Amino acid sequence: MDFGFTIAAYAVAGVLFILSLGGLSGQESAKRAVWYGIAGMTIAVLATLIGPGSGLWLMSMILIAAGAGVGYQLATKVQMTQMPELVAIMHSLVGLAAVFVGFNAHIELVNVGEVLREAGMAFPQPKGPLAAPVYEMLGTLSNFAALLGKKTAVEVGILRVELVLGIWIGAVTFTGSVIAYGKLAGA
Amino acid sequence: MSDNGVVIIGCTGSHSRMAAQSSTLYSTNIRHMMSDLTPEKDGKIVHNMEDDVIRGATAVFGGDITYPPPPPKVAAIAAQKREKPKELTPEEKRAQEIAAFKAQTKNQVTLLAIGGALVLGVGLIAPASFMQHFIVFVLSVFIGFQVIWNVAHSLHTPLMAVTNAISSIVILGALMQIGSSSALITILAALGIFMAAVNIFGGFLVTRRMLAMFQKS
Incomplete structure (x- = not known):
């Protein structure tokens, strides 16, 4: 599967997410809306797993299954009155995950730069098509690293800005949600 | 069911509860009066004659008979009548x-x-x-x-839950990164996947549980 398919799947997932949020305009359509959201998430995750750029898919599946177990336990066992706390603490997890993803991208960016420079190649890449040796070199790296290695100086700059924003927003989400949980739980 | 067919819902013999009820109400009043009288909470009485409640309850103060008290200031605020909105012609x-x-x-x-x-x-x-x-x-x-x-106002809580679930889309980033050669990145990505997965399943299940409460009864 190539990137075109993955991106098409993301577009479908995006439409489903919009329908999912829009369906909450009425109580009857809301029940349908949840299923749109679930379908969108399933499509997005599956497209990433079978698409290029992902590695260790077995480990990913195991982790998702473990997360599913914990999530199911939490969501079904908790008292109805403690739902807001549960939503708050789960939201903090997303914030933390976003922070980790941002850190990872930064570390990988530094790693790729080192690897390429050690091999005597330029990083960030100059404009225009990639040189053949660089292309070969990137083929030996992991998919995500290869993706980063192809970037030009401007693109790396943009990525850095996006990473700063991503980590910052993720950290705000994390701390805010934890404090919201504490307040709701009466601590 | 009473004689004229009207159903009255409530506890029977409510008169028997009146004594306890009125005692509770009265003691609550007294308690609030006490906390008004001792604003510093140190047991010292500060007799504030500017306070509507305390002024109204005072009959003698400092050797003078202060009864009857002036009408409370709150009444003056309530007395202001609202202007009725004008009826508009169709044009x-x-x-x-x-x-x-x-x-x-x-x-x-x-x-x-x-x-x-x-x-x-x-x-x-x-x-x-x-x-x-x-x-x-x-x-x-x-x-x-x-x-x-x-979004309907009554559905804002489920909306929070479902947006929370959808925000776990950040799992895609972690899925892309987990295959990296660096151990640190793999561990962080694995943690990210796990946490986002908890959120995906938990979020959608919570939303469904909330929406089930809206079922027509």
């Missing part, structure tokens, strides 16, 4: 509606012009690859605004 109403519509249009066009100018300004400086990301961002903000605006 006036129509004119008002047209004016409101025009104002709304003007607002919207101004906002669009400012927003458009900003996006164009960014487009002048930023490279094309950034603009692709940026367009997606602008469109999602716009769609999110339009869609969330129409």
Whole structure:
């Protein structure tokens, strides 16, 4: 599967997410809306797993299954009155995950730069098509690293800005949600 | 069921509870009076004659008979009558509606012009690859605004839960990174996948549980 398919799947997932949020305009359509959201998430995750750029898919599946177990336990066992706390603490997890993803991208960016420079190649890449040796070199790296290695100086700059924003927003989400949980739980 | 067919719902023999009830109410009153009298909470009575409640309850103060008290100030506030809104003629109403519509249009066009100018300004400086990301961002903000605006008020709690679940889309980033050669990245990505997965399943299940409560009874 190539990137075109993955991106098409993301577009479908995006439409489903919009329908999912829009369906909450009425109580009857809301029940349908949840299923749109679930379908969108399933499509997005599956497209990433079978698409290029992902590695260790077995480990990913195991982790998702473990997360599913914990999530199911939490969501079904908790008292109805403690739902807001549960939503708050789960939201903090997303914030933390976003922070980790941002850190990872930064570390990988530094790693790729080192690897390429050690091999005597330029990083960030100059404009225009990639040189053949660089292309070969990137083929030996992991998919995500290869993706980063192809970037030009401007693109790396943009990525850095996006990473700063991503980590910052993720950290705000994390701390805010934890404090919201504490307040709701009466601590 | 009483004689005339009206069903009265409540506890029987409510008169037998009256004594306890009135005692509770009275003691609550006294307790609040005490806390009004001792604002510092140190047991010292501060007799504030400016306070409506304390002034009203005082009969003798400092050797003078202060009874009857002046009417409380609160009554003066309540006495102000609200002006009744004028009945509008159909023509006036129509004119008002047209004016409101025009104002709304003007607002919207101004906002669009400012927003458009900003996006164009960014487009002048930023490279094309950034603009692709940026367009997606602008469109999602716009769609999110339009869609969330129409959400029913009673459904805001499920909305929080479902947006929380959808925000776990960050799992895609972690899925892309987990295959990295660096152990640190793999561990962080694995943690990210696990936490986002908890959130995906938990979030959607919680939403479904909440929505089940809206079932027609």
